[in-house]
Amino acid sequence: MRSVADQSVAELGGRLSVLTRQKSDHVELDGLLHRLSESSHEEQLPVLLDLYRLVFPHAFAEESVLWPVMRRVLPDGEELTLQVEQEHQEVNELVTGLEDLALGTPEREAALERLAEVLREDVRDEEDELFPRLQQRVPVTQLRLLGIAWEVVSRIAPTRAHPIVARRPPGNVIAALPLSVLDRSRDRLDALRLRGDAGPADEALHSATAALTRAAHAVEHHPALRRGEDPSTRVDPKPGTPWGLIGAGALVAVAVPIALVRRRRR
Numbered sequence: 001m002r003s004v005a006d007q008s009v010a011e012l013g014g015r016l017s018v019l020t021r022q023k024s025d026h027v028e029l030d031g032l033l034h035r036l037s038e039s040s041h042e043e044q045l046p047v048l049l050d051l052y053r054l055v056f057p058h059a060f061a062e063e064s065v066l067w068p069v070m071r072r073v074l075p076d077g078e079e080l081t082l083q084v085e086q087e088h089q090e091v092n093e094l095v096t097g098l099e100d101l102a103l104g105t106p107e108r109e110a111a112l113e114r115l116a117e118v119l120r121e122d123v124r125d126e127e128d129e130l131f132p133r134l135q136q137r138v139p140v141t142q143l144r145l146l147g148i149a150w151e152v153v154s155r156i157a158p159t160r161a162h163p164i165v166a167r168r169p170p171g172n173v174i175a176a177l178p179l180s181v182l183d184r185s186r187d188r189l190d191a192l193r194l195r196g197d198a199g200p201a202d203e204a205l206h207s208a209t210a211a212l213t214r215a216a217h218a219v220e221h222h223p224a225l226r227r228g229e230d231p232s233t234r235v236d237p238k239p240g241t242p243w244g245l246i247g248a249g250a251l252v253a254v255a256v257p258i259a260l261v262r263r264r265r266r
Helices: 018-038 044-073 077-098 106-137 140-155 171-195 199-220 244-265
Strands: none
Touching: 018 044, 018 106, 018 140, 044 077, 044 106, 044 140, 044 171, 077 106, 171 199
16 A cells, blocks of 8 residues: 555545545644744744644544544554544643643653654554555545545634543534534634733733633533544543633633724724
């Protein structure tokens, strides 16, 4: 079997093929990992934001669209996809852990190194093993249909780490809408904050993103979002989920951008 990395767009099924889309994202990921390794501690933050916005929708679309097909058409599809789901789970846990690690600490640098290692491992597993096997089993027309479905799902998928949510349907599908709204609102606020021109609003932006993070982690704990997961990717949630944070986070997601827009107009 030839690796997807060594095939042309035509060989992969054309521009719409899910394999072409996957390869394109993997090339972009490699560039981001190189940027991350060359960044100073302060420069890491915007690079990580770009990395998250690429990696998590990509993985979510794989788990929702591609892996169910592979489990159906490959005799060892269960084993192959579970290995990648375990890699995705480790990425989620590493990124969640980064939220509590200060810039420049040895612990944070070790976590970033492991994150890059797991992501590159994931790419190799997919390009050299999973996707060539899928290519042998399904026609080009189906690869293109899968590519369209994958693209749609990735555009509405969460953009942050959620280690407690199931890596499989139906739990991850149920999680898509609430977590995507919270994550993408947080992305917008973080982008404003990292631009460095928020001025007096910086503290409000920081508080708003923290509230959105807590709200998203609260949503994760709903039992419906854990349905379908394999025991090997299961993380036991902490008791006493603060459900009130969900409503507060949603309110912040709407109120803070409106307030900032009004402030700039004055």
